[in-house]
Amino acid sequence: MTRTISSRCLPTQYHFPILSNMSVNLEITENKLTIPIDEFFTMAARINKKRGFLFVSRMLGKHIPVDPYKPLLASGLLALTYYENESGHSLAYLQEVRDAFLANNREKRKKAYRLLQSRPLNLEEEPIVIGFAETATALGHAVFDCFEKGYYIHTTRENANGISPEFNFKEEHSHAVDQRCYADPLILQQPHPVLLVDDEITTGKTCLNIIKELHAKYPRKQYVVLSLLDWRSEEHIEQYRFLEEELNITIKVHSLLKGTIEFEGQPLEQPIIDFQKSKPDCPEAFLNWHDVSSSFRQLSERNYLSDSGRFGINELDKAKIEESCQNASNHLNREVPAGKTLCLGTGEFMYIPMKIASYLTGEVYYHSTTRSPIQPVDEEGYAIRSGFTFPNPEEREVQHYVYNIPEGEYDRVILFFEKNVSVEDTNALTSLLVERNITTIHIVTCS
Numbered sequence: 001m002t003r004t005i006s007s008r009c010l011p012t013q014y015h016f017p018i019l020s021n022m023s024v025n026l027e028i029t030e031n032k033l034t035i036p037i038d039e040f041f042t043m044a045a046r047i048n049k050k051r052g053f054l055f056v057s058r059m060l061g062k063h064i065p066v067d068p069y070k071p072l073l074a075s076g077l078l079a080l081t082y083y084e085n086e087s088g089h090s091l092a093y094l095q096e097v098r099d100a101f102l103a104n105n106r107e108k109r110k111k112a113y114r115l116l117q118s119r120p121l122n123l124e125e126e127p128i129v130i131g132f133a134e135t136a137t138a139l140g141h142a143v144f145d146c147f148e149k150g151y152y153i154h155t156t157r158e159n160a161n162g163i164s165p166e167f168n169f170k171e172e173h174s175h176a177v178d179q180r181c182y183a184d185p186l187i188l189q190q191p192h193p194v195l196l197v198d199d200e201i202t203t204g205k206t207c208l209n210i211i212k213e214l215h216a217k218y219p220r221k222q223y224v225v226l227s228l229l230d231w232r233s234e235e236h237i238e239q240y241r242f243l244e245e246e247l248n249i250t251i252k253v254h255s256l257l258k259g260t261i262e263f264e265g266q267p268l269e270q271p272i273i274d275f276q277k278s279k280p281d282c283p284e285a286f287l288n289w290h291d292v293s294s295s296f297r298q299l300s301e302r303n304y305l306s307d308s309g310r311f312g313i314n315e316l317d318k319a320k321i322e323e324s325c326q327n328a329s330n331h332l333n334r335e336v337p338a339g340k341t342l343c344l345g346t347g348e349f350m351y352i353p354m355k356i357a358s359y360l361t362g363e364v365y366y367h368s369t370t371r372s373p374i375q376p377v378d379e380e381g382y383a384i385r386s387g388f389t390f391p392n393p394e395e396r397e398v399q400h401y402v403y404n405i406p407e408g409e410y411d412r413v414i415l416f417f418e419k420n421v422s423v424e425d426t427n428a429l430t431s432l433l434v435e436r437n438i439t440t441i442h443i444v445t446c447s
Contacts, residue, residue: 025261046267049268068366074101075138127224128187130210132199135199196224198227200231208243225254287443288441305446342409343366344369346417371398393429
């Protein structure tokens with residue numbers, strides 16, 4: 001069966017000005033679903049001397065607010081295209097999922113997501129899916145959801161006291177390079193293919209690092225990299241071939257968009273515009289507290305959820321996680337008035353807040369706080385129009401950021417935390433929201 005994705009002819013050469021002295025040139029070599037490039041990302045400057053630019057995803061719900069069904073469908077498109085490539089079978093409903101993703105219609109997206117949920121993909125071998133923190137924790141989890149069987153774990157920058165990570169690796173271009181993985185060794189001992197899921201690979205070095213670490217302890221024959229964007233040069237692709245020969249393995253890479261990049265300019269080492277911080281005399285918000293911890297399974301005595309994916313889940317956990325998210329959303333639908341609502345996940349805690357947000361009524365948007373410092377510039381066409389910094393309420397020695405919350409844009413904000421937090425812990429973040437003329441704030445703790 002041959003499937004044709006219908007779309008207008010898309011250009012292959014793009015020039016993206018970022019700042020006055022910084023730009024990126026792109027050449028697109030593969031766009032499997034002919035999705036317009038502006039549906040994938042927009043551009044911003046990183047405050048990072050190792051890599052001066054950032055593809056700010058319009059698919060993830062990380063830095064830009066989105067309909068929560070948008071990242072869920074993007075994950076589905078990645079899983080479906082991987083299945084087609086791996087099995088050789090075309091999926092007739094992939095066109096419907098793609099069209100719903102592109103449609104400006106929440107009900108159409110919701111219907112397509114229900115279609116994804118009703119048709120789990122049966123792979124020849126059960127995959128071990130690993131999502132990368134912090135940006136791809138929800139992406140990896142939602143890709144895993146599309147498979148009938150398998151195991152999911154996401155890497156983390158958090159140090160879970162009393163638990164030893166099964167392996168560590170480096171994300172060298174990041175501002176926080178150390179990553180941990182708390183996977184079950186009994187799972188990793190299985191010879192199933194490992195699927196590494198990330199939103200973007202530029203050099204692909206992070207994936208090589210984790211393959212080397214994993215293979216040293218738990219060797220296997222096949223590794224797969226799934227990414228929304230693949231910008232590796234021929235030199236970087238050759239490094240993958242070298243590792244395949246060195247370890248006698250295969251590494252397959254699948255993406256929705258593939259091409260090459262050329263960066264012009266100098267990376268920023270310091271902010272050119274300061275991030276906004278909360279003011280000590282800021283008026284108080286009307287805070288509503290919601291404890292939904294009874295809906296979710298806890299990791300005993302460590303204030304983490306066992307459902308998040310940080311410590312591993314399998315196909316038997318899916319129904320319970322789905323039920324838990326629906327129960328939490330039912331509670332919020334009863335307690336939170338309808339209106340334009342922003343749901344904010346926190347750091348690595350993205351998937352569960354995103355799922356809860358997808359079941360809320362009214363006009364709902366979703367994105368997340370982050371550890372990543374990105375340069376805000378209030379100019380038309382620039383990805384990060386506003387940026388705010390505050391101590392992470394769950395770990396106050398770690399600085400967090402949140403972007404693109406326009407003044408007066410939302411009737412209310414729902415903040416989701418994995419761990420229990422206090423009024424004092426959240427004061428800096430809630431004060432920033434009040435300064436954006438958001439005075440009704442709902443705080444949801446899941447653990």
